[in-house]
Amino acid sequence: DADVTQTPRNRITKTGKRIMLECSQTKGHDRMYWYRQDPGLGLRLIYYSFDVKDINKGEISDGYSVSRQAQAKFSLSLESAIPNQTALYFCATSDSQGGSSYNEQFFGPGTRLTVL
Amino acid sequence: AQKVTQAQTEISVVEKEDVTLDCVYETRDTTYYLFWYKQPPSGELVFLIRRNSFDEQNEISGRYSWNFQKSTSSFNFTITASQVVDSAVYFCALRSYNTDKLIFGTGTRLQVFP
Numbered sequence: 001d002a003d004v005t006q007t008p009r010n011r012i013t014k015t016g017k018r019i020m021l022e023c024s025q026t027k028g029h030d031r032m033y034w035y036r037q038d039p040g041l042g043l044r045l046i047y048y049s050f051d052v053k054d055i056n057k058g059e060i061s062d063g064y065s066v067s068r069q070a071q072a073k074f075s076l077s078l079e080s081a082i083p084n085q086t087a088l089y090f091c092a093t094s095d096s097q098g099g100s101s102y103n104e105q106f107f108g109p110g111t112r113l114t115v116l
Numbered sequence: 117a118q119k120v121t122q123a124q125t126e127i128s129v130v131e132k133e134d135v136t137l138d139c140v141y142e143t144r145d146t147t148y149y150l151f152w153y154k155q156p157p158s159g160e161l162v163f164l165i166r167r168n169s170f171d172e173q174n175e176i177s178g179r180y181s182w183n184f185q186k187s188t189s190s191f192n193f194t195i196t197a198s199q200v201v202d203s204a205v206y207f208c209a210l211r212s213y214n215t216d217k218l219i220f221g222t223g224t225r226l227q228v229f230p
Binding site: 031033040041042043044045048050070081090092096104105106107109110112 | 120126151153159161163166207216217218220221222223226
């Protein structure tokens with residue numbers, strides 16, 4: 001089984017709809033992240049969470065909200081989806097106590113969201 | 117401010133050619149980490165390598181090699197004897213020691229033709 005899973009993998013929705021993207025991990029990592037990828041722009045950080053009670057805005061948080069329901073779960077919500085939120089969304093995790101100073105981030109498979 | 121520049125938007129080569137993907141970074145930090153990720157057509161992000169700022173040794177892994185030069189703030193990636201399976205988008209990324217944020221470049225799309 002994959003260590004970092006994202007559901008759904010693909011979603012088509014309409015403008016104005018509320019949508020939630022979910023991320024779960026079995027790696028036991030404390031830190032989780034949400035990124036979006038747009039063609040030609042690379043990945044940009046939306047929100048990140050260092051633990052269940054610590055949530056921080058990233059580079060492009062407007063129009064998004066998150067919830068860290070448990071250490072293993074981190075959800076991203078679009079309260080009222082708009083077409084320019086059409087993108088590929090990635091969840092990632094890292095372990096601050098892993099003993100390595102690199103704190104490598106491990107990425108989920110991505111969710112392709114289309115807002116019509 | 118931190119920034120990663122991948123000036124090559126797209127590169128096309130024929131199988132068995134060598135190809136180098138450029139990455140130039142900006143940071144004021146003395147301790148930082150550099151990464152390369154591969155994104156094949158299936159869309160997932162595959163970690164390739166990380167390098168910390170204290171280690172300027174070049175690294176080779178099979179057909180892949182990386183050239184880290186602090187003097188020019190570059191962390192270039194070379195694929196020797198490219199194969200069709202190397203076709204993907206490749207991202208370079210930077211992270212400072214005291215932050216958990218990964219700053220990505222815009223990626224280089226590599227197409228390897230048979």
